[in-house]
Amino acid sequence: MIKKIPHTFALIFYVIIFAAILTWIIPGGEFDKETITVNNSKRTVIVADSYHKVESKAQTWEIFSAFFKGFVDKSEIIIFIFMVGGAFMIVGKSRAIDAGIFAFLNMTSKLEKVKLLRFLGVNNLVLSSIMLLFSMFGAIFGMSEETIPFVLIMVPLAISMGYDSITGVALVFVAAAMGFAGAILNPFTIGVAQGIAGLPLFSGIGYRIFAWTAINIFGISYILIYAKKIKKHPEKSLVCPDDLYWRQKESATINHIEHKKTKSSIVVFLIILGFLIYQSIENPMTLFELGIDKISLPVLPVLTILFIINSIISLRKSAHFFVLNIFIFTIFFLVVGVMGYGWYMMEIATLFMALGIFAGISMGNSSNTIVSHFLEGVKDIASAALIVGLAGGIIEILNDGKVIDTILYEASNSFNSFGKIASISIMYIFQTLLNLFIPSGSGQAALTMPLMAPLSDLMQIPRQAAVVAFQFGDGFTNMITPTSGVLMGVLSVARIPYDKWFKWMFPFLIYLIILALLLLIPTVTMDLNGF
Numbered sequence: 424m425i426k427k428i429p430h431t432f433a434l435i436f437y438v439i440i441f442a443a444i445l446t447w448i449i450p451g452g453e454f455d456k457e458t459i460t461v462n463n464s465k466r467t468v469i470v471a472d473s474y475h476k477v478e479s480k481a482q483t484w485e486i487f488s489a490f491f492k493g494f495v496d497k498s499e500i501i502i503f504i505f506m507v508g509g510a511f512m513i514v515g516k517s518r519a520i521d522a523g524i525f526a527f528l529n530m531t532s533k534l535e536k537v538k539l540l541r542f543l544g545v546n547n548l549v550l551s552s553i554m555l556l557f558s559m560f561g562a563i564f565g566m567s568e569e570t571i572p573f574v575l576i577m578v579p580l581a582i583s584m585g586y587d588s589i590t591g592v593a594l595v596f597v598a599a600a601m602g603f604a605g606a607i608l609n610p611f612t613i614g615v616a617q618g619i620a621g622l623p624l625f626s627g628i629g630y631r632i633f634a635w636t637a638i639n640i641f642g643i644s645y646i647l648i649y650a651k652k653i654k655k656h657p658e659k660s661l662v663c664p665d666d667l668y669w670r671q672k673e674s675a676t677i678n679h680i681e682h683k684k685t686k687s688s689i690v691v692f693l694i695i696l697g698f699l700i701y702q703s704i705e706n707p708m709t710l711f712e713l714g715i716d717k718i719s720l721p722v723l724p725v726l727t728i729l730f731i732i733n734s735i736i737s738l739r740k741s742a743h744f745f746v747l748n749i750f751i752f753t754i755f756f757l758v759v760g761v762m763g764y765g766w767y768m769m770e771i772a773t774l775f776m777a778l779g780i781f782a783g784i785s786m787g788n789s790s791n792t793i794v795s796h797f798l799e800g801v802k803d804i805a806s807a808a809l810i811v812g813l814a815g816g817i818i819e820i821l822n823d824g825k826v827i828d829t830i831l832y833e834a835s836n837s838f839n840s841f842g843k844i845a846s847i848s849i850m851y852i853f854q855t856l857l858n859l860f861i862p863s864g865s866g867q868a869a870l871t872m873p874l875m876a877p878l879s880d881l882m883q884i885p886r887q888a889a890v891v892a893f894q895f896g897d898g899f900t901n902m903i904t905p906t907s908g909v910l911m912g913v914l915s916v917a918r919i920p921y922d923k924w925f926k927w928m929f930p931f932l933i934y935l936i937i938l939a940l941l942l943l944i945p946t947v948t949m950d951l952n953g954f
Contacts, residue, residue: 435813439489442817443482446824451479453828474832479825486820493815499768500618504808505801506772507610510779511564512800513793517786519746520560522682526744527556546584546654547647553577554598554643561602562635563754565609567901567909570595574916582669586650587660588917589927593646596913597902601642604898604939605635608757610771611804615811616868616893618768620876620886625761627887627953634891634942641938645931661923668918682741688785692734692745695781699727709763722759726752746782753778811868818873830874832881843947846882847892848940850875854896855936858904868893885954888946895939903928 455473494501514520557573560566578591606613608625617624653660660666703724710719730752737744757774760766766774779800783793821827841849854871872893879889901910903925914924946954 432810432813435810435817436486439486439813439816439820442820443486443824445830446479446482446820446826449479449824449826449829451477451825451829452832453477453825454832474828477825480823482820482824485823486816489816489819490813492819493817494812496819497619497811497815500615500811501808503614503618503768503772504611504804504811507614507775508804508808509797509800510775512803513779513796514746514750514782515800516796517743517746517782519743519750519782522741522743523747527552546650549584550590550594550647550650551643553594554646555639557595557598558602558605558635558639561599562605562607562609563602565603565606565611566599567603570599570909570913574913578917579669581650582666585654585657587653587657588662588666588669588919589660589924590646590650590653592913592917592919592924593649596910597642597646600898600902601638601935602635603901604895604935605631605638606894606898607631607635608754609894610775612868612894612897613890614768614771616872616890619868619872620890622886622890623761623765623953624767624771625758627890627951628758628762629953630946630951631891637942638935638938642931642935645934661927662919665918665920665923682743683787684738685742685785685787687787688738688742688745691749691781691785692738695749696727696731696734699723699730703727709759711763722763726755726759742785742787746785749778749781749785815873827874843882843884844944847884847888847943847947850879850889851892851896851940851943854893855900856896858897858900868897884947885951887951887954888943891946892943895943899932899935899939903932 452474557566557570573595574592577594578588581591581594582588603609603612607628613631614624617626657663706723707721708719709722710717730748733748733752734745737748753774757766757771760770760774764770779797780793783796788796818827821830872889875889875893876886879886904910911921914921945951
């Protein structure tokens with residue numbers, strides 16, 4: 424009988440015990456440290472060639488106090504995860520994003536009736552647009568579990584267009600996973616990793632957008648080529664016999680959204696508008712720093728005007744579209760806040776908290792309902808937040824035992840013999856393999872970034888490069904690892920056997936891993952903004 428893989432919490436506790444054992448074996452040592460300013464952010468870094476031996480302190484009962492210390496040390500990140508997770512659940516319960524996607528699908532289906540577009544290849548346009556949409560969701564707010572219900576829509580849609588269920592899953596799940604790997608503003612991966620690494624939140628966004636674009640160009644092209652082959656030769660599909668279920672189904676069941684207009688959404692509009700007008704008067708110009716260049720733009724007044732126009736249009740449709748409008752502008756203000764005003768975790772968590780509350784009020788929900796949805800979101804994301812605290816206990820043990828600097832010193836000596844490109848590649852491969860056992864992005868960031876960040880300093884590699892290696896390593900294998908509950912849920916809903924999915928996905932995954940390795944090279948060889 425095959426034993427089950429231990430729970431992530433258990434795995435981390437085993438690592439804590441292992442870390443305590445290391446404090447009995449590894450000699451103590453320390454680096455001198457200094458505080459410097461990088462990208463307008465203070466950071467404690469290791470002084471080069473300052474390693475010296477000290478007496479180690481063997482850890483015993485401290486394996487239990489490590490939990491407490493880990494939670495205290497990572498409290499800011501844990502609170503951030505709870506607030507953002509709770510807010511997203513409120514937005515999710517409003518079904519505003521669902522309404523937006525359904526509207527998008529209706530719009531693209533109408534294109535099929537235009538002969539010219541059909542002649543030019545409207546199917547490719549439709550498939551590409553859907554994948555880009557879900558990839559953006561993955562890149563911006565880490566869409567993952569939310570893909571499962573949309574599989575019930577996309578699989579029948581793909582089959583009705585002459586494709587197979589694998590294509591349908593690729594439209595949603597694979598697209599979101601590619602966005603997740605090429606994350607741009609994902610607070611649960613980039614936010615946590617950069618927070619632990621001591622980097623300005625969402626810094627290096629320029630190269631991240633480039634990487635996301637490259638990943639999607641390749642990934643969407645690969646899927647379009649596959650889809651075209653299946654449409655021409657349906658019998659070549661691995662799941663051809665399995666898709667009989669979907670072919671025999673006369674229509675897919677799509678949950679209908681009862682659109683409604685609410686007076687409370689108008690009240691929310693007026694409240695937000697008043698606040699935006701005030702901020703536009705107080706801050707008519709926003710200063711953006713782009714590397715050594717600075718540019719001042721009237722961003723807040725422009726966004727305020729656009730918000731008024733879009734809100735009036737969306738309010739005339741329904742409260743769902745108004746909430747979707749708030750969500751879109753929240754992303755805009757997130758970018759402006761981070762790049763123009765130096766926002767960090769507190770400000771970003773506050774922004775999403777306001778989004779959640781305003782979304783709930785706009786839908787006409789009572790305060791009790793909003794709180795209930797928020798708590799449901801907190802419960803849903805609790806495991807990721809707890810993993811961050813638990814993983815922090817590992818570093819506390821190594822720090823208290825005076826051996827972490829020795830580990831970094833020896834690792835840096837080994838890595839330096841490989842060179843920067845090989846070193847960042849090893850980091851990436853390590854993160855990729857680790858993700859097979861710890862699919863949680865936040866958990867993996869908490870487990871590895873406390874070591875990878877200072878290690879990158881010793882190897883004279885930008886910490887931002889280590890974060891990129893983490894996000895690539897954390898993202899791609901989610902599409903194939905059987906330890907991912909999301910993947911198994913998606914395949915179950917789509918009625919695709921795992922072995923057939925693995926056979927189709929494995930070559931694609933290899934190409935993506937190679938592409939990621941190529942995208943990592945500029946992070947250590949070029950002078951990139953934010954690195």
